[in-house]
Amino acid sequence: MIEDYSRYVSETGKELKPSGIRKFFDLAASMEGVISLGVGEPDFITPWNIREAAIVSLEQGFTSYTANAGLLELRQEISAYLDKRFGVPYNPSNQIIVTIGASQGLDLAFRAILNQGDEVLIVEPAFVSYSPLVTLAGGRPIPVSTSPANGFKVTPEQIEQQITSKTKAILLCSPNNPTGSTLTKADLEGIAKVIEKHDLIVVSDEIYAELSYDEEFTSFSSIKGMYDRTILLNGFSKGFAMTGWRLGFVAAPKPLTEVMLKIHQYTTMCAPNMLQHGAIEALRNTYHEVEAMKRSYRRRRNYVVQTLNQIGLDCHVPGGAFYVFPSIRTTGLTSEQFAEELLLQEKVAVVPGNVFGESGEGYVRCSYATSMPQLQEALKRMQQFLESRKLVSKA
């Protein structure tokens, strides 16, 4: 009998930290009657036409492998979508790969570009997978902290400060998870100058592209000079309410997609056939549903931001995604204490900001991808929590 498995477990595997989200999930899941503002996915069910298209494809027997890069028909739709919607042309036959969510796209991107010890700048607060994925690919994640002073936007100066001779790439995510902050075209142009100067590659996570509320979304790859330096990640999870489908895509210059496709071919073969048929329908005929979902999120964002400010939690207005990131500094609690006590006392789940990196300490992530009645109730409970503990001094 083996008593100690640590001898068998890889060093990388050992060193990976468990996600802080996981820990909080376990606590929240063990309780009943919780209102959750802790979810990172749409509250809408995938529009029916998309579900129906997948059902039909199953009925018709589309149960085999597809091309490694995905059904050509789907890649053609993706290409048309990227071109029409964001003005970035990609060749469907050799510049686009259909992946298992943007998650696999990220993995492919890092594995394709990183050598042992290469540094990747990660703008924090950041989605929980970025750093571990860089580590798994042999790279070193280097955090670039942002602050609410300028709405959690990263500045060219902040980026430049962290660049060393080992820096290979930077990861950008706009609209952002967890802050919801959005980089404008002008912001991106400023960043592009640094990228060019230091000869970096950009991994641009555009999964929330469809959920930009106040400004037209700008794809990083559309910025002058950046097309050649961008690995663009996107997918169906958020904008089309298809998280469980695990479908995304990556688009990049051909020499990079060639490498990514080799890795994809050996690790994954291809994305599920019948689900790709659903994705084709999503891109063809879901414009109105996507617009309606977006309008609904926008309303809820307005409601939540203003109500949080009213009850005494400072919150900037995020331009996209479905998260707000209010400060809980005035309460004197750490973000973990705040989230845990709010959960135990009022049964409202939010995610402590520190799980998204050090600069997230002092904040909590609240998702407004939840029905209005639930949001109203959750905010009422948060107010009760603050009042009962006299946690916020009323101005």
Next chain:
Amino acid sequence: MKLSSEEIEILRIMEENHKISVESIALMVMSSEESVRKTIKKLEDDKIIMSYPTLIDWSKVEGQENIIAMIDVKVTPKRGVGFDEVADRIARFPEVSSLYLMSGGYDLSITIEGKTMNQIATFVSEKLSTIENVISTTTHFMLKKYKHDGVIFSSGDEKDRRMVVSP
């Protein structure tokens, strides 16, 4: 009538739930309660907001189930007023819940609701078919409501199946 984007937004919110408070609407459109109240009043005055009906599934309430029939009616149009005059007459009967002029095999489509089969039969034979210009009627009884005004009736609710916390 051309409406502002804020007016349209308020209409959409109220279409989803007309019981929502003015305070909440104001927060959602980032405006003042005063201004939202004014907008709603204006939309009512302009008859863009027509009424605030409540969608009730009466079939679930014992003793209150209505019998609903849809009637296809052929009519001889009248010189000068076409179908409008006869349609206007029919629309005034309280039993009639909706009435449309149709293209195709017949002219008017009427939905009527009654408490009993007898009530509907009486309406058709004594009131509707005796109207001058009504040539023929075909009555279809509705057996079950699956979807009405965009709301799906019967299906088990598509409830929130997400985990409590996710990345």
